[in-house]
Amino acid sequence: NAGVMQNPRHLVRRRGQEARLRCSPMKGHSHVYWYRQLPEEGLKFMVYLQKENIIDESGMPKERFSAEFPKEGPSILRIQQVVRGDSAAYFCASSPPAGISSYEQYFGPGTRLTVT
Amino acid sequence: DAKTTQPTSMDCAEGRAANLPCNHSTISGNEYVYWYRQIHSQGPQYIIHGLKNNETNEMASLIITEDRKSSTLILPHATLRDTAVYYCIVRITGFQKLVFGTGTRLLVSP
Numbered sequence: 001n002a003g004v005m006q007n008p009r010h011l012v013r014r015r016g017q018e019a020r021l022r023c024s025p026m027k028g029h030s031h032v033y034w035y036r037q038l039p040e041e042g043l044k045f046m047v048y049l050q051k052e053n054i055i056d057e058s059g060m061p062k063e064r065f066s067a068e069f070p071k072e073g074p075s076i077l078r079i080q081q082v083v084r085g086d087s088a089a090y091f092c093a094s095s096p097p098a099g100i101s102s103y104e105q106y107f108g109p110g111t112r113l114t115v116t
Numbered sequence: 117d118a119k120t121t122q123p124t125s126m127d128c129a130e131g132r133a134a135n136l137p138c139n140h141s142t143i144s145g146n147e148y149v150y151w152y153r154q155i156h157s158q159g160p161q162y163i164i165h166g167l168k169n170n171e172t173n174e175m176a177s178l179i180i181t182e183d184r185k186s187s188t189l190i191l192p193h194a195t196l197r198d199t200a201v202y203y204c205i206v207r208i209t210g211f212q213k214l215v216f217g218t219g220t221r222l223l224v225s226p
Contacts, residue, residue, distance in 0.1 A: 004159070033213065033214075035214075035216075042216045042217065042218055042219070043154075043160065043214075043216040044216070045213040045214065045215065048213055056213060058213075059213070089157065091159050091160070093159075093160075093214075104150070104162045104165065105162065105214060106162060107159030107160045107161065108159050109158060109159050110157070110158070110159050
């Protein structure tokens with residue numbers, strides 16, 4: 001059973017460009033979470049999604065950031081007009097539907113975004 | 117904000133048990149204690165969780181005090197590959213976000 005997959009693993013963007021980060025949850029998982037880890041800092045929650053719904057976006061910056069988890073395909077974290085401060089590791093996690101387990105989250109390997 | 121307190125760093129000799137403490141004095145009755153670890157720049161890895169009983173799995177044991185205000189993660193025979201940052205997190209079981217604190221940086225040495 002493949003784990004959580006994220007691509008690309010490394011992404012370089014120039015200031016002002018758009019960054020798209022993709023996350024494919026584990027098979028059978030319908031809940032996706034995005035976290036960000038700035039250099040030398042801890043992980044911070046960004047957003048929690050179920051299929052076609054945003055459940056909790058309390059950690060998302062108010063501007064330039066958006067996330068989706070369509071009915072078909074991976075979850076996408078989109079950053080518009082990137083700035084140097086967006087350089088970080090972005091981790092996706094998934095968890096199974098209710099009743100399957102105790103809701104532990106399984107993380108992907110992350111996407112390292114560098115803004116030049 | 118994280119509701120747990122952990123030592124910043126700990127050392128352990130390879131092959132010995134690593135005991136990582138965590139204080140969660142404000143834990144509420146319906147909150148579980150979860151442990152994750154992050155090995156150098158990789159995605160965090162789930163280790164174990166518990167409510168009030170001690171728990172054991174193939175990776176570790178979790179000892180929770182009777183008053184539930186603190187707990188200890190035990191790696192019975194630490195290896196060099198256990199060098200990582202260990203996070204203790206309290207949360208209501210459910211589809212809740214994980215709130216990571218600063219964790220404990222465990223260094224396992226030969």
